[in-house]
Amino acid sequence: MAGSPNKPSPPRWLLAELTYACPLQCPYCSNPLNYASIDKELSTDDWKRVLKQSREMGAVQLGFSGGEPLTRKDLTELVSYSHDLGYYTNLITSGYNMDEAKILELKKAGLDHIQVSIQASSKELNDFIAGTKSFEHKKTVARLIKKHGYPMVLCVVLHRENIHQMKEILEMAIELGADFVELANTQYYGWAHHNRDQLMPTQQQLNDAEVIANEYQVSQKGKMKIYYVVPDYYEGRPKACMNGWGTTFLTIAPDGLALPCHSARQLPNFDCPSVNDFSIQEIWNESKAFNYFRGDAWMKEPCRSCKDKDKDFGGCHCQAFLLTGDAHNADPACNLSPQHHTITDAIASAEQPTEQALLFRNSKNSKLLKN
């Protein structure tokens, strides 16, 4: 493994993607398109080793994610172990199949917080987008989470089909007692990228939604915190992806691949290291993948001479790869990128509705796409 001259900052955030299994079929899922062919999962002992080594390195925020982490039989055991290590433990769940007994069991194990996703503010649309009847159950779960004293983040991914419900979504969040609301404009990776033409909102839809989100941010101040995740396609500026590559975030995929960003496994010939072969310390400090985009030596123009290069680090490398074929290019979401037209063309075509149906995220479609 290649060495790095400077010791990187320690990981602060560990995202443990416990499984790709999920009862929902959201067409914007960030899991890889070929997830169905990645069927090996780390064992409980493997996860414990990863959790312990990451904690020793400095990770303190821990997200249990997936797929649907509730499908792992050892979730409570892993929560309990992580709690004892001193992590702040977050469960990122669809709420599907969760009941009061599980909520209490996880509380007892030391779970600090639950993030529940809801797909829309109406039953019909929620169940359509999720590909699974789940709306009423999700709302019941959200109420039980609050009943048992957890802080709760309600996460709603926004796109063309539901963004007009902004007001109703925020009213629902208030009614459910959410402490935080994450209004996450779809980011176009994985399944979302595949379904981009069907998911991208029009500029007008976005403008209208943003006005409402801002109104509620003011009126709910001190009661419910509203995070509006800016859609980078429409901003003209790239996001400071992952707070800088290999500076803060460490994702471990269900099969043990260690990723500097949860989309990084799609980068070709990138050779992300596995926790089956290396310790977290070796992976974080020494692996080629984690060192690759650290600092700015990798940059090409226009990033290299850009005044903002220490602010946005050239944007998102996975997006640069997806849209330009080269992860070293400036993120085309940046209006200084010579390939920015790939973004503006997509926005222009979003003004026209598409006839193509959404491709839902499930194993059958995953296998079809692979061939």
Add this chain to the structure above:
Amino acid sequence: MSVQPGKTIQLSPTYRLQWEQAQNMFVLLYPEGLVELNQSSAEILKLCKDDNTLSDIVSVLEQKFSSTGLEPDIINFLNTALDNGWITQ
């Protein structure tokens, strides 16, 4: 928002103050978030508990660091903390 002098100040129930050995600093933890604290911020937040009011916090810190005139800086930080929802009154 401004901190009210007569009222007690507590850390908000959704936030957790924790010492991190690996980073050699206190951090404030909350759902999916983390604030890394400098020493003075951490010293103030550690005192946001029990029946402490602004004047209690000022006097404890002035005594601890053998100094005077800390109140304006403490008020500034507490106002920021209130605005961010880290503390309640």
